[in-house]
Amino acid sequence: MPYRVMTVCTGNICRSPMAEVVLRERFAAAGLADEVVVDSSGISDEEDGNPVDRRAASVLREHGYEVPRHRAHRVTPEEIASRDLLLAMTARHARWLRTQAPDAAAAGRVRVYRSFDPAAPATAGPGALADESALDIDDPWYGDRSDFETTLEQVEAAADAVVAHVREQLARR
Template identity: 80%
Template sequence: MPYRVMTVCTGNICRSPMAESVLRRRFAEAGLDGEVVVDSSGISDEEDGNPVDRRARSVLADAGYDVPEHRAHQVTADEIASRDLLLAMTARHARRLRTQAPDEASAGRVAMYRSFDPAAPAVAGPGAVADESALDIADPWYGDRDDFVEALAQIEAAADGIVEHVRRALATRATHP
């Protein structure tokens, strides 16, 4: 049974498909592409059925990433329950996922995507900020190409931490099935 990761943003056409693309490549480079499945969704149905935003597609392609061929969709409670790790792009997305989760175990698998970036502000422990929104990946939708480049940089900065987290989870799963 593969480890299932879902990235989540608002409409599932910008940040979450960008993160899906980055993580797929990073898991493949780590030799985990057969053990980890990555997909994405949105908390809203406003973009339902739409492809990846053209600006996100362009920035991903220019950075050498494969652009996922998918249609945007709204996350379901069943999807939340079936994923091992749900990576929210903002605190608002995380709250929505936790609220929509069918049980506490599912809600506990929700994490802020940028919490895996070693340079991001800490939201737990001594000297930490109290609000998860300090880890929000800015929404590039209303911006220009530079905003999409910035979102991709934030996504890339956390990707290796996510790979290591999943690698540890897989090792634990192997020793404690």
């Protein structure tokens, strides 16, 4: 049974598909493509059925990523229950996922994506920030190209640590 990772944002057309694409590539580069499945979703159905935002796709391609065919969808309680790791793009997404989780175990598998970024503000331990929102990846949809570039930088900055975390989890199975 593969380890299942889901990235989650609002509409599933910008941040979460960008993270999905980056993580798939990083897992493949780490030799884990056959052991880890990555997908994405949103907490809203407002973009249901839509492809990756053209600006997000353009930035991904310009940075050497392949952009697969994608249809946005809203995450379901069944998906929350069946994923080993749910990576929320913001604290609000994480809170929503935790409230929709069918049990405490599923809620415990929700993390804010940037919590894996070694350069991001700390939210655990002595002197840490109490508010996960310091780790939010802002929605680039409302901005310009530079906002999509920033999103990709933030996603890439945490990706290797996500891979390392999943590798540790796989070793414990």
